[in-house]
Amino acid sequence: MNFNIDEINERIQKSPSMQALQEIEKEFLARENGTITLALQNLSKLSPDERKNVGIELNKIKGLLLKSIENQRKIVKENEVFEKIKNEKIDVTAPANYNLYCEKSGSIHLITETKNFLMNILHKYKFAIYSGDYDIENTYHNFTSLNTHELHPARQTQDTIYINSDSIDENIRKNEKYFINEKNDEFLLRTHTSAQQTRIAREIIAEIDENREESENEQGYNFKYATLGRTYRNESDGTHSPMFHQIELVAISTNIYPQDLIEMTINLLSEFFEISKTELKINLRTNYFPFTNPSWEVDLFLPSKNAWIEVLGCGMIHEKVLENMGLDSKIYRGYALGAGLERLCMLKNNIQDLRQFFSSDIELLKYYSNNN
DSSP states (O other), X not given: OOOOHHHHHHHHHTOOSHHHHHHHHHHHHOTXXXXXXXXXXXXXXXXXXXXXXXXXXXXXXXXXXXHHHHHHHHHHHHHHHHHHHHHHOOOTTSOSOHHHHOSSOOOOOHHHHHHHHHHHHHHHTTOEEEOOOOOEEEHHHHTGGGTOOTTOGXXXXXXXXXXXXXXXXXXXXXXXXXXXXXXTOOEEEOSSGGGGHHHHHHHHHHHHHHHOOGGGGGGOOOEEEEEEEEEEOSOOBTTBOSEEEEEEEEXXXXXXXXXXXXXXXXXXXHHHTTOOTTTOOEEEEEEEETTEEEEEEEEEEETTTTEEEEEEEEEEEOHHHHHHTTOOTTTOEEEEEEEEHHHHHHHHHTOOOGGGGGSOOHHHHHXXXXXX
């Protein structure tokens, strides 16, 4: 069988796509019926001298063919990248005129959309919302005030990102409203939104006291609030990011019990995942958190995955934390519930890799914009 290598090369060089190249490779080199493959298999029918010469020639053609296809694959791939860049390029010098320069308006990022959706749920249940913007904390608020002693494993540097205090503005560093310095206190990027738990509670209590009439002094404290904000840990993989967002719910009163916490957990998960309360399945597993006692991890059964998935942590606020809030732990009780926004968003939208949220992938953002 004669093979015109020049004609084959011309076909390869004119192939505009990976699929076209695959068809050519299949035509000549498929294991069962590729023309070169069949020719090599028929060498046994030739005389020894012919077999040697034809075999050398066929293997030479096969090698040239493979090299030519590989070179064209690189060219096709480069062309695809250039075409994508051409179609997705943004003229950053163009004026901000929607009608002239925009095919369609922008959309809200999926994390922001998740945050807004959760805030609407929390407003419905009368939670005051705090933004949680104090990304820099000290060890007192991040750990000590939450019953996490100095030698607790959570303080170890493999998780916590510490900051050289000399790099922080002195006015911020010495602002006792936000940073109560204690012995061996250090500054860090907060590892959870719980870092603001005692500070916010004290602010709310102070505001209640300030606006309360003398005749109301014995009514006590009854409030609930939620914080949503950025948190930081030294970890990065498909389900973890050095920066991520958390939501935390706190409720304080004289008559709050675990049943109130369970009820709020059911309400939150039912409305967020849009599963009716009659169909919602949750499982509470006992766990350890230094700032709650008792503490639970909450698993949710997701029909879409046909599996139990851990979604959040919660518990009754520890008496030492209540005392650090300025409350008498013999009178007041409270619960706390915390979850990662990215985790909730990934489960709801079937996203496998958390890093996609921060990749600035236009196609990904368009996809979730069109599906929400």
